[in-house]
Each structure stands twice: as C-alpha cells, then as structure tokens.
Amino acid sequence: MASHPLIVAPPASLRKPLRVPNKLLLGPGPANLSSRVILAGTHQVIGPLQDEMYKIMDDIKDGIRYAFQTQNTLTLALSGSGHTAMEVSVLNLVEPGESVLVGVNGIWGERIVDMAERIGAKVHQMVKVPGEYYTLQEVEKGLTQHKPVVFFLTHGESSTGILQPLDGYGDLCHRHDCLLVVDSVASLGGAPIYMDKQGIDVLYSGSQKVLNSPPGISLISFSEKARSKIFNRKTKPLSFVLDMKLLANYWGCDNNPRVYHHTIPIISLFALRESLALLADEGLEKSWKKHQEATEYLHRELQKLGLQLFVKEPKARLPTVTTVAVPQGYNWKNITTYLWKKHDIEIVGGLGPSAGLVLRIGLLGCNATKASVDRVILALKDALRHCPKSKL
Numbered sequence: 001m002a003s004h005p006l007i008v009a010p011p012a013s014l015r016k017p018l019r020v021p022n023k024l025l026l027g028p029g030p031a032n033l034s035s036r037v038i039l040a041g042t043h044q045v046i047g048p049l050q051d052e053m054y055k056i057m058d059d060i061k062d063g064i065r066y067a068f069q070t071q072n073t074l075t076l077a078l079s080g081s082g083h084t085a086m087e088v089s090v091l092n093l094v095e096p097g098e099s100v101l102v103g104v105n106g107i108w109g110e111r112i113v114d115m116a117e118r119i120g121a122k123v124h125q126m127v128k129v130p131g132e133y134y135t136l137q138e139v140e141k142g143l144t145q146h147k148p149v150v151f152f153l154t155h156g157e158s159s160t161g162i163l164q165p166l167d168g169y170g171d172l173c174h175r176h177d178c179l180l181v182v183d184s185v186a187s188l189g190g191a192p193i194y195m196d197k198q199g200i201d202v203l204y205s206g207s208q209k210v211l212n213s214p215p216g217i218s219l220i221s222f223s224e225k226a227r228s229k230i231f232n233r234k235t236k237p238l239s240f241v242l243d244m245k246l247l248a249n250y251w252g253c254d255n256n257p258r259v260y261h262h263t264i265p266i267i268s269l270f271a272l273r274e275s276l277a278l279l280a281d282e283g284l285e286k287s288w289k290k291h292q293e294a295t296e297y298l299h300r301e302l303q304k305l306g307l308q309l310f311v312k313e314p315k316a317r318l319p320t321v322t323t324v325a326v327p328q329g330y331n332w333k334n335i336t337t338y339l340w341k342k343h344d345i346e347i348v349g350g351l352g353p354s355a356g357l358v359l360r361i362g363l364l365g366c367n368a369t370k371a372s373v374d375r376v377i378l379a380l381k382d383a384l385r386h387c388p389k390s391k392l
C-alpha cells in the first residue's frame, strides 16, 4: 500500500500525555474558562449544516444582540479571534482608495492602520500618547479634515488601560457621513456599551475575555448603514473567507437559504453559547458593576503597595484591564515570571506603545472577584521582596 518509506518518525514527544498547568489567568486575556463553559465544550460534534446547529447559531446571535444591546439582523460570530473581526471590518467596509480615520492611542489602532493600508485605503491617523482617550471635539476636527468613510475607535484599549467614552461619537460620525467602528474586545461585559443607542455602526468583541470562553471566536454586528455599504460595494472584498455577504448567508442573516461557506469551529461555538447564556443569567448591569467594583478594589490595593496606576484620570481607567507602571528599579519580566512560577498567576507586561512601561492585570468575567485581587496583591508583595532591584 505504501509507495514510499516514511522519512519522519512518529514524534517521541507525542507519546507523552498532554500536560497543561492550572493557573489563574489575570492577564488581559485569555481569562480562565468558567466551569459551565468547560462542560459545554465536552459535547460530541454535530454537522455544521444541521438544523440543530443552526438553532445554536441563532441562540448565539440572540446572545450577541443582548451583550451588544442591538437589534441588528446582521449579527454573528466569526471563526477567528479578535483580529479576524478587525480584519472583517476593514476588508468589508472599506474599498481601495477610500479615506479612513483611525484613533491610534495604543496597539489596536496601530494594527487597524496596518490592515487598512494593506487594502489600499487612504489612512489617516489621530495619534495620542498611550494613556489618553479622544474627545468629541478632537474627533470632529479629524472628521472635518479627512472626510473619512469610516472612523475606528477602541472602547477598551487593553495595551494602555484606557476606557474610551462612547456617548455622542456615533451621531457625530453620522453628521459627517461616516460610519463608526468600535473595538470592544477587552471591554464587552465589563463596561457599559449600548450599540444602537450610541449609534455604533460596527461593534466587535472576542470570546476569551469577559466571556470566559476559549480563544478563537469573535463576535460582530453591523448597523443598517454598515450593512448597506457592504451590500452596495463596487468591488468584491479581497478575502473569500472573510466576505461578510457570504458569512451573512451562512449565519442566516439574509433571507436566502443557508449555503455552506466554511466549517465553523463547532465545539468553540457550543462554549460561546454557554458563555452568552451565563452573561444573560447574570445580567449586563450586574456584570458591569462586578467588574467596576473588583477593579476599583484592585486599584486601591495596588496603590497601598506604593505602585502607580498608568492612567491618571480615574474615570478613564478600564474596568477590565489595569495598567500599572513598572515599579522603579525592577525588570517587568522578572515580576511576571516570578508570579507565574511561584504563585501560579499570569499577569503580563506592556504591548506596543506601552511595552516596557507597564504591567497589565486583567479581572475578566469569573476572575473579577475580591479573591483574585487578594491573591495577586499577595503575590506582587512577595515578588517585590524577591525580584532583583537595581540601585539606580
């Protein structure tokens, strides 16, 4: 039967059992899975084109509409992490040569710029130092100057710890004939967001943060204005896999019979449905309050340790991911490694413009508790005693 000798032997490493350490994940995500979500992920697979799967997908769409506070019909989950949702927004909303404006106050804006440049858009950036947000006046100036078709803003800037206000930005964009796209990957479920009331045209989020689901899925919704721009494009989007028209059909968001597009990550969708059910059980308001209270408690305890919060204005601090200045004389990597190895806790360093400047601590979903805060504070106290400190 075999026509050639095998040149690669079965790897010895795979003969050993899978080992995964059990850690408390207090970075900016992924967060730990909640126990109901783990259980949901142990079901047998079913076919992606069966009615039972369509029903689960429809439940997920309802759950996303609740989490986003929207009635948009074009609402679905994407097979791919938050970056997929970012790329879907860029690829589908923007045609080559069109003007786009991006709020760049951290890494997420930087990445949108990169994605939009790749498709040949005219990209304009509103760059801010890490740790600041955009006022309505600043955005109005940018819209007047660049006349973009789309404006990108990040609600929860997880690389810098900033919470971007959202009231009034949608109306402002619409007065300038522009669509508002908002990234809520790090904030959904942890900070209030009202897609329809705030006039957001495209909102997306991820599965692995407050939702405590496995990474690898993103959630997205499009307003009627955004849908109309996509359905009236002059050119096809450059990607087949990420073509919203095709995805809209497969997810039952147009009025045509569903047609196979790609094989969706079925087990991860079971888990996501459970996460959304948990959020619906708890209620958005309760979830927002839980994150606010846990994070404020964390902030007080960090300050008691003599540490400095990176975001100065209290109301601009993200209630899910906290950035704290790397304590003077310490190397951030020694601290994160010490917590991982000695205390079984994950926290991480900065990213993009905040690299080397901060430590990032996330309290996401089931991890947003006083007990998590007490554990990480104890571990940090220990790290500050044991990690090397330069005398500078």
Ligand code: PMP
Pocket: 028, 029, 081, 082, 083, 084, 108, 154, 156, 157, 158, 159, 183, 184, 185, 186, 206, 215, 216
């Ligand atoms: N946007 C924000 C605000 C994020 O925090 C992240 C993930 N840290 C992303 C986008 C990208 O998501 P993913 O890593 O799931 O692709």
